[in-house]
Amino acid sequence: MFDKVLLKNAEIPNAHGIGAYEAAGGYRALATVLHEYSPDELIQLVKDSNLRGRGGAGFPTGVKWGFVPKDPALEKYLCCNADESEPGTFKDRVIMEKDPHQMIEGMVIGAYAIGAQKAYIYIRGEYVLSIERTEAALKEAYRKGYLGERILGTDFNLEMFVHCGAGAYICGEETALLESVEGRRAQPKLKPPFPVVEGLYGCPTVINNVETLACLPHIVQRGAEWFRGIGPERSPGPKLYCLSGHVRKPGLYELPMGISLRELVEDHGGGPRSGGRIKAVIPGGVSAPMIPESGLDVAMDFDSLAAIDTMLGSAGVIVLDETACVVRVAKRITEFFNHESCGKCTPCREGLDWAVKILRRLEDGRGKHEDLDQLERLCGSIFGNSFCALGDGAAWALSAALKHFRDEFVRHIEDGRCPFH
Amino acid sequence: MATGLRDKIEEVAGRYPNRRSAIMPALYLAQAEHAQLSGEVLLEVADILDVPEIWVYELATFYDMFHTEPVGTFHIQVCTNISCLLLEAEGIVAHLESRLGIERGDTTPDGLFTLSTAECLGSCDTAPVMQVNYAFHENLSERRIDEILENLRGAVGE
Ligand SMILES: Cc1cc2nc3c(=O)[nH]c(=O)nc-3n(C[C@H](O)[C@H](O)[C@H](O)COP(=O)(O)O)c2cc1C
Ligand code: SF4
Numbered sequence: 001m002f003d004k005v006l007l008k009n010a011e012i013p014n015a016h017g018i019g020a021y022e023a024a025g026g027y028r029a030l031a032t033v034l035h036e037y038s039p040d041e042l043i044q045l046v047k048d049s050n051l052r053g054r055g056g057a058g059f060p061t062g063v064k065w066g067f068v069p070k071d072p073a074l075e076k077y078l079c080c081n082a083d084e085s086e087p088g089t090f091k092d093r094v095i096m097e098k099d100p101h102q103m104i105e106g107m108v109i110g111a112y113a114i115g116a117q118k119a120y121i122y123i124r125g126e127y128v129l130s131i132e133r134t135e136a137a138l139k140e141a142y143r144k145g146y147l148g149e150r151i152l153g154t155d156f157n158l159e160m161f162v163h164c165g166a167g168a169y170i171c172g173e174e175t176a177l178l179e180s181v182e183g184r185r186a187q188p189k190l191k192p193p194f195p196v197v198e199g200l201y202g203c204p205t206v207i208n209n210v211e212t213l214a215c216l217p218h219i220v221q222r223g224a225e226w227f228r229g230i231g232p233e234r235s236p237g238p239k240l241y242c243l244s245g246h247v248r249k250p251g252l253y254e255l256p257m258g259i260s261l262r263e264l265v266e267d268h269g270g271g272p273r274s275g276g277r278i279k280a281v282i283p284g285g286v287s288a289p290m291i292p293e294s295g296l297d298v299a300m301d302f303d304s305l306a307a308i309d310t311m312l313g314s315a316g317v318i319v320l321d322e323t324a325c326v327v328r329v330a331k332r333i334t335e336f337f338n339h340e341s342c343g344k345c346t347p348c349r350e351g352l353d354w355a356v357k358i359l360r361r362l363e364d365g366r367g368k369h370e371d372l373d374q375l376e377r378l379c380g381s382i383f384g385n386s387f388c389a390l391g392d393g394a395a396w397a398l399s400a401a402l403k404h405f406r407d408e409f410v411r412h413i414e415d416g417r418c419p420f421h
Numbered sequence: 422m423a424t425g426l427r428d429k430i431e432e433v434a435g436r437y438p439n440r441r442s443a444i445m446p447a448l449y450l451a452q453a454e455h456a457q458l459s460g461e462v463l464l465e466v467a468d469i470l471d472v473p474e475i476w477v478y479e480l481a482t483f484y485d486m487f488h489t490e491p492v493g494t495f496h497i498q499v500c501t502n503i504s505c506l507l508l509e510a511e512g513i514v515a516h517l518e519s520r521l522g523i524e525r526g527d528t529t530p531d532g533l534f535t536l537s538t539a540e541c542l543g544s545c546d547t548a549p550v551m552q553v554n555y556a557f558h559e560n561l562s563e564r565r566i567d568e569i570l571e572n573l574r575g576a577v578g579e
Contacts, residue, residue, distance in 0.1 A: 085543070088504055088541065126543070169540065184441070250546035329506070329507075
């Protein structure tokens with residue numbers, strides 16, 4: 001049995017208050033860090049833990065922190081990415097609603113490591129309870145001296161604020177997020193310069209996901225070796241999996257990194273609903289290419305999923321049973337990306353719009369065989385030519401549907417209607 | 422415009438090194454007070470923050486959660502993204518359309534309800550879901566919807 005780490009407090013009544021958090025050992029890791037670690041030692045600890053970012057890309061957190069210039073004269077920022085808008089994902093919301101101090105403690109630890117004195121938590125605007133709980137938790141943390149000036153009697157100062165998003169998926173992309181905090185339309189910016197060198201207000205800035213930050217107090221308390229021992233050594237740690245779709249027991253599951261997708265869906269999730277059969281699973285939010293049923297024995301970690309041309313992404317696991325129409329799902333995913341495209345670059349803006357038109361007629365049974373080749377060509381010209389990963393993800397997800405379920409697309413064309421609806 | 426709004430905006434502006442960053446929070450505060458961000462309200466926000474009006478206008482139109490057009494007292498947003506779609510969110514939208522006598526995107530003539538479809542709301546394990554003025558309603562069915570609408574109408578009647 002795996003003992004929960006990130007969700008261990010979630011079931012305690014009023015876990016979101018500072019009293020419950022402290023009673024469960026909260027903020028002790030912060031005291032340890034401030035009194036016993038230099039920033040460089042802390043960065044080394046996180047490097048040794050092999051913690052990789054839970055926002056989607058899986059970048060090693062300690063390595064990212066290590067890129068921040070050490071010059072004490074430079075102002076630095078930490079931003080927590082709580083924009084969580086990847087369809088199929090609801091893990092950061094649970095942390096913020098049930099245990100916001102875990103995120104805040106992780107942020108203070110992260111800010112100390114990189115020398116930031118100001119931090120922003122970018123929360124998507126629709127998450128009103130997360131915003132309310134986080135704001136309340138910040139007030140408590142200030143009152144208890146975990147934030148503000150001379151934290152726990154040391155000379156470390158940190159101010160922390162919430163910045164609310166307002167309904168744009170692209171704000172989750174880190175450079176767009178920074179643009180949004182600066183009061184501009186959220187459009188990605190060219191990298192390099194990377195935010196760690198030139199980010200918010202032109203200053204070195206680290207952006208980390210909520211779940212990444214929530215891991216930090218535990219790494220400090222229990223050590224890098226403990227963390228590295230959970231799951232695959234190169235992609236370790238406790239992991240939140242969001243399970244939804246055609247599955248008997250949807251929900252948020254905390255399990256080791258690297259468990260098999262089949263075990264997650266069939267054992268923990270209770271398998272497909274009402275005795276149906278699984279057709280495919282999307283493993284990491286809709287940007288992650290779908291896997292047909294035959295591929296479910298894959299391990300849920302960054303490297304194993306990348307090896308089969310998909311990704312862990314946000315670990316939003318969506319199950320499609322045999323009643324699901326892949327053409328309809330592919331159309332809806334592409335509509336989503338088309339709606340959320342920021343419009344900055346042509347392949348994404350024009351290409352997705354075109355793909356949506358084709359997919360709509362295919363779904364209605366008005367498509368032609370040439371449409372499938374056209375879609376493939378479109379995916380090819382969007383992938384690799386988009387300014388940010390939104391365009392790439394859209395093309396990648398659509399290509400996988402075409403590759404694994406071409407026969408379903410063909411049936412729509414030959415039957416002249418959707419065989420499922 | 423109430424001086425209260427000016428004070429609140431000044432307070433949030435203090436969280437950022439420059440005033441442009443305070444436009445989004447200021448728009449939220451203005452929207453809470455006025456329900457709709459008319460041209461006049463946008464001007465006032467620009468004036469309070471002492472930033473060009475175009476900066477304010479740009480953000481009010483870029484972000485979906487800012488309303489430059491009127492919305493009903495109850496803004497119903499039904500998620501139609503994949504997890505909800507798989508659990509028949511389209512039927513939920515159709516049922517709301519027939520109960521409210523309007524199509525998605527429209528507002529009832531009495532100004533009570535606006536019906537929109539939404540992208541993923543982050544509650545996929547309780548699909549299908551919708552938000553009414555950002556409060557979640559989960560595991561929806563036609564019967565649940567009828568109850569919710571009745572409660573909302575009752576809340577206004579009181
Ligand atoms: C289109 C797009 C949307 C993204 N959305 C999110 C998001 O909602 N939350 C998140 O943490 N990261 C998101 N990311 C990834 C971030 O850009 C960034 O890599 C991440 O926040 C870094 O944190 P981590 O290293 O802790 O994972 C998104 C990336 C792209 C390209
Ligand atoms: S790929 Fe799409 S979302 Fe990304 S910058 Fe280009 S248009 Fe914007």
